[in-house]
Amino acid sequence: MKYMLLIWNRPGFVEELSEQERVTLFGEVDEIMAELSASGELVGGQALADPSQTRTVRLAGGHPEVVDGPFMESKEQFAGYLAVDCDSPERAAEIAARWPDVRYGGVMEVRPIMDDAGTEM
Amino acid sequence: MTDGGEVEELLRVLAPQVLGLLVRRHGQFDRCEDAVQEALLAAALQWPEQGLPEHPRAWLLTVATRRLTDEWRSEHARREREVTVATREPAYAMVAPPADAEPPAGDDTLRLLFLCCHPALARSAQVALTLRAVGGLSTAQIARAYLVPEATMSQRIRRAKQRIEAAGARFTMPSPADRDDRLAAVRQVLYLIFNEGYTASSGPELHRAELTGEAIRLARMLHALLPDDGEVTGLLALMLLTDAHRAARVGPGGELVPLAEQDRDRWDRAATAEGVALVTEALTWSPPGPYQLQAAIAAVHAEAPSAAETDWPQIVALYRLLARFAPNPMVTLNQAVAVAMVDGPRAGLALLAPLADDERTAAHHRLAAVRAHLLELAGEPGPAREAYLAAARATTSLPERRYLELRAARLAGAEPAPSIGVDRP
Numbered sequence: 194m195k196y197m198l199l200i201w202n203r204p205g206f207v208e209e210l211s212e213q214e215r216v217t218l219f220g221e222v223d224e225i226m227a228e229l230s231a232s233g234e235l236v237g238g239q240a241l242a243d244p245s246q247t248r249t250v251r252l253a254g255g256h257p258e259v260v261d262g263p264f265m266e267s268k269e270q271f272a273g274y275l276a277v278d279c280d281s282p283e284r285a286a287e288i289a290a291r292w293p294d295v296r297y298g299g300v301m302e303v304r305p306i307m308d309d310a311g312t313e314m
Numbered sequence: 315m316t317d318g319g320e321v322e323e324l325l326r327v328l329a330p331q332v333l334g335l336l337v338r339r340h341g342q343f344d345r346c347e348d349a350v351q352e353a354l355l356a357a358a359l360q361w362p363e364q365g366l367p368e369h370p371r372a373w374l375l376t377v378a379t380r381r382l383t384d385e386w387r388s389e390h391a392r393r394e395r396e397v398t399v400a401t402r403e404p405a406y407a408m409v410a411p412p413a414d415a416e417p418p419a420g421d422d423t424l425r426l427l428f429l430c431c432h433p434a435l436a437r438s439a440q441v442a443l444t445l446r447a448v449g450g451l452s453t454a455q456i457a458r459a460y461l462v463p464e465a466t467m468s469q470r471i472r473r474a475k476q477r478i479e480a481a482g483a484r485f486t487m488p489s490p491a492d493r494d495d496r497l498a499a500v501r502q503v504l505y506l507i508f509n510e511g512y513t514a515s516s517g518p519e520l521h522r523a524e525l526t527g528e529a530i531r532l533a534r535m536l537h538a539l540l541p542d543d544g545e546v547t548g549l550l551a552l553m554l555l556t557d558a559h560r561a562a563r564v565g566p567g568g569e570l571v572p573l574a575e576q577d578r579d580r581w582d583r584a585a586t587a588e589g590v591a592l593v594t595e596a597l598t599w600s601p602p603g604p605y606q607l608q609a610a611i612a613a614v615h616a617e618a619p620s621a622a623e624t625d626w627p628q629i630v631a632l633y634r635l636l637a638r639f640a641p642n643p644m645v646t647l648n649q650a651v652a653v654a655m656v657d658g659p660r661a662g663l664a665l666l667a668p669l670a671d672d673e674r675t676a677a678h679h680r681l682a683a684v685r686a687h688l689l690e691l692a693g694e695p696g697p698a699r700e701a702y703l704a705a706a707r708a709t710t711s712l713p714e715r716r717y718l719e720l721r722a723a724r725l726a727g728a729e730p731a732p733s734i735g736v737d738r739p
Contacts, residue, residue, distance in 0.1 A: 194710070195461075233439075233470025236462050278462050280436050310514035310522065311713035313563050313570040314683050 195236060195306040196285040198275040200292065202299035203268055204244050210297075221293040229277060229288070240273035269300055276306065321361045324370060325354050326531070329450025332374045334422020336382070337485045343429065344475040345382060347447050353378035354450060420539045421487075423448065427536070428488055430474075431499040434481035439474035440503045441510075446471055449528055459510070459522050497540075501549050501605065504533050508553050512560070513711075526557055544600020547592050548609045554589035555612035558582040570717045574621040586616045604640040607632055626655040643675040647684050659692035679708035683718060690725065699725040 207215060229235035244263040251258060263270055272294070279285045282303070289301035329350060336346040353374045367373040430444040442460075445451045451459075457467035488496045511525030533550040540546050562576035593609040600606065611632045618624040633649035646669060654662025666685055669675040686701035702722035706715050 230465070231469055231473065233442075233462075233466050233468075233473055235466055278438075278460075278466070280438055305710045307715070308711045309713070310510070311570055311709075311711035311717070312513050313559075313572050313576075314680075314687070314714075314717070 194280075194282070194285075195276060195278045195308075196282070197304050197306055198277065198285065198289045198292070199302040199304065200272045200274060200294055200299065201269040201302065202272045202294045202297070204270050204272075206294075206297050206299070218293045218297075221291070225288065225291055229275075234277045234279055234284075234288075236276035236278050238273065238275040241271065244270040269298075272299075318358075318362045321358060321366070324366075325357055325374075326450040328371050328374055329354060330423040330426050330448045332371060332378060333447055334426055334485075335375060336378055337426075338422065340382060341485070343483075343485060344479055345385065346378070347475060349378040349381040349385075350374070351446070351452065352381050355452070423535065424539055425485055425487060427500050428496045429478060429483055429485060431496060431503050432478050432481060432483050433495070433499065434477050434483070435474050437503065437506065439470060439477070440499065441506055442467060442470050443474045443478075444500075444503050444532075445507065445525075445528065449532060451528070459525050461522075497543070497546075500536065501545060504529050504536065505549060505553075505605075507532070508556075512556060526553075526560075529553060530557065544596045545603040545605045547596040547600070548603060548606030551589040551593035551596070551609035552605055552612060554585045554592070555609055555616055558585040558589065558616065564713075568713065569720070570713050572717075573615065578620065581616070589613065590616060602635065602639070604636060607636040607639065611636070624655070626652055630656050643669050643672055643678075644680065647675075647680055650684060650688065654688050654691060659688040662688045663692065677708060679705045679714070679718075682708060683714075686718075686721065690721075695725045 207218070210218065226235070226238075247261075247263040249260050249262060249264045251260075251264075275288070275292075277285055277288060279288075282305070285303050289295075289303050292299070292301050295301055332353065333346060333350045336350060337343050340346060356377055357370075357374060361367070361370075426448050427444065430447050431440045435443065442456055445456050445459075446453065453468045453471060454464050456471075457464040460467065487493070507525050508529035511523050511527070511529060514522035514525075530550070530553050533546070533553055537543075537546050537550045558581045559573070559576060561582070562578070562580040563571055565571050589609065590613045593606055593613055596606055597610065602610075611629055614625050614628050614632070629652045630649070633645065633652050637645050637649060646665060650662040650665040653665055663685065666681065666688070669681050675681045682701050682705035686698050686705055689698035689701055692698075699722045702718050702725070706718035706722065709715050709718065
């Protein structure tokens, strides 16, 4: 079963970390990625640029309108994702629980990815 | 020029035979498996261009053996340089003996299947390894079928082989005590491969749909090796009877068509006849088991000229038997549908009631979907619609969600409501 692990964090939180904390954080990320590659669970993943570079498209006066800035004005912003193929939802949650952003107030959402296959009923 | 499809077919048959011979001679399943893959690749490139060699199996064996010995030699040489020991010709630098000096290839194929379905491996790893080592598929083909990057599948296979080695597994038949469990695992792995392909057999999912054919081919092979195993026969019959619906199970827009509404003229008659014959015959001599019973149920459906003319009492009886052999909530769900056809929807709904308290099924979309269907039959459109929508939210399959939303929308007397978000990535 494939899951997307959505990473939500406070933009710029890394800048406030000490060098030691930063080295630890990136080390932990590298370690998780290496583990997922070795286990054959990694499907993909991307990190997103700072939310200040976002352009948002929404309907305004019956037409799509493009504006600068992110869609949601929340403290946490969507920062990137990991896609994994795991044997259980518990395993996917376990990977998310180890993601270091969580220690600094970030949030991980674990969501099943829809399958194009299906059984008739 | 030889036909590429023909070559591919031949290579798939020879792959486990060559691998079996190699492992028996040299041990080291992991390396032998890599060497055979390289030989298969070389053959897939050369044979269509240059024609088949006179002895295809011996050709593959020679090439694979050469790959192995090349690797050993270079390692050996490295070690020699390091420790400066006198060089000698390694004992394993041998040529392949003639093909007729070999024991029956079938035994090796069975041993390979048992090895690939070793209990030290997770199911997903057993599946991947079986497709590669026994099915002769390349990592790239398996990765495409399971929609993961090739590097990921490659790691999964590598790790599976390491696990097998670490578990101290040998290339031998399992002990009589283990044999039943291992054979059950083999059947389950083949059925998983089948389902992965069958459920995906629409539109752009062709790479996955090929898995159906591969699973049937492997089940056929297993049946030929173990003709006295009724459950293997049942498994093959079940696959054939299920696959016979393939052309009718998806509508022109890619939507799922339920069994009751399928155009039965589009069912594959040859596959149906073969499946019915296999299971009917097996049940005369074999003690019944879950695969035979499921195949028997599929056979009853196959023999009904229309959904309305189905022998539902017979199906109910078979489900009762199946529930005794393999009690599991999914069987109860299907049983409830059959009971509803005989004794009315209320009787079916009563069977479902305990499943709502079972944590394995309480939140499962299939429970909500069956409840919805029975409520609709019972003339309760409101609760039926709620149940369809609950099922639509719970499924992780796009075609199923679309189908369930459509059923809900029909009950609201409205046009199908659009899905939340995008339907197709």
